[in-house]
Amino acid sequence: MTTSNLHLYILAAPLLGAFAVNLLGRLSRRWVAPLTLGVLGYATIAALVVLARVLRDGTISYTIGNWRPPFGIELVIDPLGALMLLLISAVALTATFSSLTSIERELPGREHLFFTMYLLLIAGLTGLALTGDAFNLYVLLEITSITTYGLIAMGRGRAPLASFNYIIMGSIGACFYLLGVGYLYLLTGSLNMADIANILHGLQETAALATAFAFIMVGLWVKMAFFPLHSWLPNAYSLAPSGASVMIAPLMTKVTVFLMIRVMFSIFSPEYEFIQHAGVQSLIVWVAALAIVCASALALAQRDLKRMLTYIIVAEVGYMVGGVWLANSQGMTGAILHIVNDALMTLCLFLAAAAIAYRTGSLGFDSLQGLYRRMPITMAAFTIGAFSMIGVPPTAGFFSKWYLILGGIEANQWGYVAALLFSSLVNAVLFFRIIEIAYFRTGEVGHGHDHGHAAVRVEEAPLMMLAPLVLAALALIAVGFGSGPLVSGVIRLAVPGGF
Amino acid sequence: MQGIIAEIVAKYNYWIYVVLMMIGFYAMIGKRNLVKKLIGLNIFQTAIILFYVSTGVKRGGGIPIVDKHAALTHGIDPATVVNPLPHVLMLTAIVVGVSVTGVALAVLLRVYREYGTLEEDEILEKIGK
Numbered sequence: 001m002t003t004s005n006l007h008l009y010i011l012a013a014p015l016l017g018a019f020a021v022n023l024l025g026r027l028s029r030r031w032v033a034p035l036t037l038g039v040l041g042y043a044t045i046a047a048l049v050v051l052a053r054v055l056r057d058g059t060i061s062y063t064i065g066n067w068r069p070p071f072g073i074e075l076v077i078d079p080l081g082a083l084m085l086l087l088i089s090a091v092a093l094t095a096t097f098s099s100l101t102s103i104e105r106e107l108p109g110r111e112h113l114f115f116t117m118y119l120l121l122i123a124g125l126t127g128l129a130l131t132g133d134a135f136n137l138y139v140l141l142e143i144t145s146i147t148t149y150g151l152i153a154m155g156r157g158r159a160p161l162a163s164f165n166y167i168i169m170g171s172i173g174a175c176f177y178l179l180g181v182g183y184l185y186l187l188t189g190s191l192n193m194a195d196i197a198n199i200l201h202g203l204q205e206t207a208a209l210a211t212a213f214a215f216i217m218v219g220l221w222v223k224m225a226f227f228p229l230h231s232w233l234p235n236a237y238s239l240a241p242s243g244a245s246v247m248i249a250p251l252m253t254k255v256t257v258f259l260m261i262r263v264m265f266s267i268f269s270p271e272y273e274f275i276q277h278a279g280v281q282s283l284i285v286w287v288a289a290l291a292i293v294c295a296s297a298l299a300l301a302q303r304d305l306k307r308m309l310t311y312i313i314v315a316e317v318g319y320m321v322g323g324v325w326l327a328n329s330q331g332m333t334g335a336i337l338h339i340v341n342d343a344l345m346t347l348c349l350f351l352a353a354a355a356i357a358y359r360t361g362s363l364g365f366d367s368l369q370g371l372y373r374r375m376p377i378t379m380a381a382f383t384i385g386a387f388s389m390i391g392v393p394p395t396a397g398f399f400s401k402w403y404l405i406l407g408g409i410e411a412n413q414w415g416y417v418a419a420l421l422f423s424s425l426v427n428a429v430l431f432f433r434i435i436e437i438a439y440f441r442t443g444e445v446g447h448g449h450d451h452g453h454a455a456v457r458v459e460e461a462p463l464m465m466l467a468p469l470v471l472a473a474l475a476l477i478a479v480g481f482g483s484g485p486l487v488s489g490v491i492r493l494a495v496p497g498g499f
Numbered sequence: 500m501q502g503i504i505a506e507i508v509a510k511y512n513y514w515i516y517v518v519l520m521m522i523g524f525y526a527m528i529g530k531r532n533l534v535k536k537l538i539g540l541n542i543f544q545t546a547i548i549l550f551y552v553s554t555g556v557k558r559g560g561g562i563p564i565v566d567k568h569a570a571l572t573h574g575i576d577p578a579t580v581v582n583p584l585p586h587v588l589m590l591t592a593i594v595v596g597v598s599v600t601g602v603a604l605a606v607l608l609r610v611y612r613e614y615g616t617l618e619e620d621e622i623l624e625k626i627g628k
Contacts, residue, residue: 135588142595146602153606160609161622167603168527171540175547178592182551185585 007050007062007077010085011126013039018119025112032111033100036119040096043089043126051082055490061132069132070192076132076266080336080494084129084258087340091250091347092122094468098351099243101464102358106241107154114154118247121147125255134181134267135191137259138174141223145170148252151244152236162235169232173222180215183208184267193266200268205276213272216263224256226317227291234310242354245306250347253313254339257320261336264324274327281325282413288322289419291315296426305363306353308430309346312389315423316342322416323404331407332495333487338400340486341388344479345397348385348472352378355461355469371438374459377466379438381473386431388476391424396476399483512553519546531619533610537603544596548589555585 017039024031054060054077062075077085096118103114124144131137149170153163185191187208188199203209218229225233237249264273274281292315299311320342323335353363355378360367372379388397401420408417460466479486507514519542526539560581607617614622 135591139591139595142599146595146598149599149602149606153602153609157613158626160606160613164533164603164606164610167599167606168536168540171599172524172527172543174595175543179547179550182547182554182585186554 005062006046006053007060007075007085007130008064010043010046010050010089011123011130013043013046014119014126015123018116018123021112021119022116025115029109029111032115036096036100036115037093039119040089040093040122043122044086044093047082047086047089050077051079051086051490054079054082055493070190070195073136074132074192074194075130076194077130078494079490080258080261081129083336083340083490083494084255085126087343088122088125088129088251088255091343092125092247094471095247095250095347095351097468098246098354098465101243101462102246102354103241103243105358106156106243110154114151114241114243117147117150118244121151121247125251128255128259132193132266133191134184134193134196137262138178138181141177141259142174144252144255145174145223148248151248152240154244155239155241157239158235159239159241162232162239166232166236169222169229173219173229176215176219176222178219180212180217180219183212183215187212193262196267197269200272205272213268217260220256220260220263221321224253224260224317224321225314226321227287227295227314230291230295230314230317233314234307237310237313238304238306242306242350242357246347246350246354249310249313249350250343253317254320254343257317257324257335257339260321261324270327273325281327284325285322285411285413285416288318288325289413289416291318292322292416292419292423296423299430300426303365305356305365305368305434306350309349309353312427312430313346316346319401319404319420319423322413322419323407326404326407326411326413326416328407328410329495330403330410333491334400334403334405334407336491336494337403337483337487341396341400341476341479344472344475345385345388348381348469348476349389351465351469351472352382352385355465356382358461358465359459365434365437368434368438370442373442374457375461376458378461378469381469383435384473384476386427386435388480390427390431394477394480396479396483399480403487512549516546516550516553519543519549533607533617533619537600537607540603541596541600544592544599548592548596551585551589551592555582557581 017035021032021035024035050060059079060077061069062077063069063072064075065072067073099118103111107114121144124140124147127140128137128144131140149163149167152166153160181191184196187203187206188196190196190199200209222229237245240248264270295311295315295318299308299315302308302311316338320335320338323331323338326332356368356371356375357363359375360371384395388395391398391401393399401424405417405420408414408420461469523539523541523543523546526542527536530536530539557578559578561579563580563583565575565580610622611617614625616622
């Protein structure tokens with residue numbers, strides 16, 4: 001086992017782990033937890049080493065089975081890809097602790113099946129961060145989607161129906177992407193991203209090229225739930241088992257935004273998108289602004305914590321797509337930093353939601369009453385996540401929003417800047433409403449005999465759910481304080497050339 | 500008029516792909532039965548497979564299995580063999596399509612157990628109650 005193949009093991013570990021969990025989990029459920037955690041722990045450490053190596057030595061290109069690119073499938077680990085690898089494996093590892101506990105209660109006896117799909121999904125996501133081949137990307141995209149459909153359908157009640165709607169929408173998105181790749185293949189005769197980029201460089205602008213670009217973009221937008229293609233997301237994410245949503249919600253949309261960046265800058269070029277089609281560029285920023293405003297407004301109408309969070313995810317997708325399409329380095333930095341921050345914020349909030357659901361059984365606003373007394377640590381972490389979502393310094397959310405706003409001002413996209421500020425305000429309203437319910441309304445009017453004091457027992461979530469939550473909240477503050485070095489050390493390298 | 504017909508006849512496979520795709524799209528959006536939606540999805544995927552396969556075919560092209568020695572000494576005339584790559588890619592896409600269909604059918608089974616019907620209207624009615 002040489003260390004030069006380390007990045008391949010990040011992909012292989014969850015893939016092989018999935019089979020091991022399935023087989024050994026049949027013999028005894030006790031195998032599931034150590035195997036899953038071990039595999040993901042290994043992947044996280046390996047991802048750290050790979051990130052350090054990429055930062056030191058530059059982009060790694062790796063050929064599988066010794067087939068030279070452009071004929072074989074190439075893995076490319078650039079700084080952005082390495083950052084995504086670390087993000088995926090670390091978030092997945094943190095979420096797993098909580099997931100293990102809640103799945104044990106929600107799907108008793110089926111843990112090994114759940115974690116087989118869970119690990120396959122993580123393998124797919126790491127593959128997406130690694131691959132340098134356009135068709136390979138389609139296959140990995142479908143691996144992640146199919147496992148997500150399965151995980152969501154394991155929820156109760158309406159979850160299978162939500163999953164079916166997601167299957168229809170997700171497959172349309174994947175088919176559009178495949179069609180776009182088909183047009184690119186017709187034009188260039190290649191499927192390797194770097195090779196396509198080289199050939200496209202010398203090609204004339206044609207309608208076929210524009211068609212390919214449009215199909216790929218729309219396909220990815222469906223997958224990332226970019227407003228107005230978001231309709232599948234709120235139901236699917238809020239009805240999924242909480243053990244699944246703590247991992248799917250932070251990672252899926254963010255990785256798809258990363259894929260959009262990959263396609264835009266590794267296959268196509270900034271000149272193609274931003275200079276030759278300046279009208280389209282500004283239109284997309286306007287759509288992003290609309291996405292942020294509408295999704296925030298829809299979030300206001302929700303009466304359930306998890307549903308509200310899903311609409312916030314849709315708004316955050318608008319942030320990132322808009323940031324990328326601002327076409328300047330500030331906006332791009334903001335978008336990439338926001339991928340990291342939003343993954344951590346969503347992780348923190350969904351972990352809190354999972355912990356609350358574990359204790360109260362419901363996430364309706366009424367059942368949140370008096371939670372600050374019953375679950376003080378959970379709610380403290382929730383508050384940090386909420387502050388980060390609103391964009392209060394020094395939490396991480398402030399810094400990426402700051403870059404995005406600077407980028408918007410630089411690009412003269414005032415509609416986008418206004419949408420960002422509006423969304424911050426709405427988030428403040430949303431979260432202070434919850435904090436108000438959970439802090440001030442005690443919800444014990446009926447119990448007259450104790451007169452409220454010392455009557456509330458502290459009923460914290462189990463340690464396995466509490467520890468990752470606190471860790472995620474601390475990570476938000478740490479990333480907030482560390483965003484200077486993070487931007488100058490990693491993200492600046494990841495911002496593609498041409499700006 | 501003559502020109503349009505000639506255009507359609509010359510590239511009929513691409514026109515069929517577009518028509519199939521639209522049929523699939525209509526079924527996914529217009530039909531109220533969930534299984535019909537799924538079949539629409541399958542038609543949609545098949546349309547894309549037809550598109551890919553069409554791109555690889557050449558008039559007068561043979562199967563891309565060549566004698567190794569002849570190919571090494573004389574080279575291959577690309578006009579005599581079809582391009583195998585799109586066809587191979589579609590093998591993968593078919594596998595993906597089958598997996599999606601399998602998962603979707605399993606999910607529909609759970610929907611049926613939950614609601615006792617696969618008509619979208621009736622399901623929405625039951626949820627509304």
